[in-house]
Amino acid sequence: MMRETDPRIAEAHRVPMADLVDRLQIGGLVRTSGELVGPCPGPGCGGNDRFGINLQKQIFNCRICGAKGDQIALVQLVLGMDFPAALEWLAGPAQQLTPEQRAEARRREDENRRRREADADRHRLEAIRRARSIWDASQPSDDTVVVDYLTLRGLPPKTGIPMPSWCRFEPSARLVVPLPNRQNEFQTVHEGPAMLSAIHGPDGQLTGVHRTWIDLSQRKGRPLIRHPFKDDETVSTKKVYGSKKGGAIRLFTPRGADIMVMGEGIESTLSALRGAPMPGTAYWAGVDLGNMAGQRQMGRGLRYAGIPDMADRDAFVPPVWVRHLIFIQDGDSEPRLTRAKLLAGLRRAMALRPGLKASIVHPGEGRDMNDLLMGAAHGTESVSVND
Ligand SMILES: [Zn+2]
Incomplete structure (x- = not known):
């Protein structure tokens, strides 16, 4: 049977990657925003965080050995199978299903998806409840x-x-x-x-x-x-x-503010606030880069393009009163990638908040953060994303 026409391929693509990770017993993956990240399960690869599964697109890739692809490719990688064997492992031996059987399989799949979504919601609410009890017990x-x-x-x-x-x-x-x-x-x-x-x-x-x-x-x-x-x-x-989904640590929000300065961490955002805060400016920490950036469109040539995946509803979007959003680019080992992520976050915010101005400031050596921010606020300094 031709690969393209084998209905089991579509069936294999309906297996959620997260379930497949369990079934293949791939260990050490950590959930970040929309991704599972960890060591590569490829033969002799390993590492710490080179391997990632995009849960939205249901694809994986490894930065080091270059392995990538769909559910079938993941089975091939982990179990060392060829394509036909991996397909059979995922979707059973080749056979023509009756329309009734196929409808039944689809119904079960839908049911599973709904159950997983309900589970995820419940876990999130439990996590929020736990966070609130930690907060209530603090001094x-x-x-x-x-x-x-x-x-x-x-x-x-x-x-x-x-x-x-x-x-x-x-x-x-x-x-x-x-x-x-x-x-x-x-x-x-x-x-x-x-x-x-x-x-x-x-x-x-x-x-x-x-x-x-x-x-x-x-x-x-x-x-x-x-x-x-x-x-x-x-x-x-x-x-x-x-849950940090779309949230922020609201360090300083003066009445009537319409500018927002956001760094990743508490310390970096506080550094920006140190000295004299800019008038009309809120300073919020975005908790982590993933929350500020959200999912990006990926694919050939898009790694550094900074184009947001607008299907991601979990990323930070500024409140409606923000007319100018300024992201601080923290020092990072991979500045180009950091910048692409910040760009994606700002572009998402601009798409969802028409009229928003957006800028990135990058505190370089010997540059005073306050000068940079003042320059950005007045449009004389920094990279403006609106151009
Ligand atoms: Zn690898």
């Missing part, structure tokens, strides 16, 4: 190590006034890592004080919390923890609980 950060941490990072809070409401304190927060090859089992690797920051969703509700563990004896003010299961790796001491 005001006045006169705590949170003040010392921000001061150590060169971002001392104003004295004589209460700490801002986005920022709370936890005297003892547990940092855990998942046990390898187990489901929902964890090992505690650290317990100590933390700064807790509120993530608010587009509707203004608290949907998540961002936790930064503090160790004032370290240069950057955060504990250094060796990973118990990964050689030469440390455990990240920043963590998000709940």
Whole structure:
């Protein structure tokens, strides 16, 4: 039978990649925005984050060995099968199904999809509930190590006034890592004080919390923890609980603001705010680059094009009062890719908020962030995305 006409190919394409990952027992993948990322399951490849599955497009690729493709290609890669064998593994031996059988298969597939979506919604609500209970159990950060941490990072809070409401304190927060090859089992690797920051969703509700563990004896003010299961790796001491979908850490929102400055992290956005804030300007942290960028259109020649995938409804979009959105490009090992992602985020925002102005500022060596931002706000500095 010709490949193009074999109905089992369409059937194989209806197998959700996330289910296939389970069925093939591909381990170590982490869910980022719309993607599963982790070591490559290809023979002799491995690594940490070279391999990714785009859950929207249901395709995978590896940056190093170049393996890529659909469900059938993934089975070929992992099980070392040829095309016909992989197709049979996914969709059974070649045979003509009756129309009734085919309708039944499709009905079951729809049912599965609805169940998965309902599961995902339930998990998200549970995560939000958990984040809210973490927030409710935290304490005001006045006169705590949170003040010392921000001061150590060169971002001392104003004295004589209460700490801002986005920022709370936890005297003892547990940092855990998942046990390898187990489901929902964890090992505690650290317990100590933390700064807790509120993530608010587009509707203004608290949907998540961002936790930064503090160790004032370290240069950057955060504990250094060796990973118990990964050689030469440390455990990240920043963590998000709940949902960050389209949300932000709202550091500073003056009345009547119509400009928004957004960096990825709390510290980088606070650096922009340090000194004199620009008039009429809100400073929000986007939590992570994926949330600011959203999904991009991928394919040949599009890696650095920065074209948003408008089907992605989870990325950050500024509130309607924002007339000029300025993204700060943080220092990154791959500036070209970072820029493409920021561009995609800004272009999505412009498509959804007609009339929005958008710019990127990149604090280079010896450039003062405040000067850059003032230049961007007045259209004399920075890259404008509207051109
Ligand atoms: Zn690979």
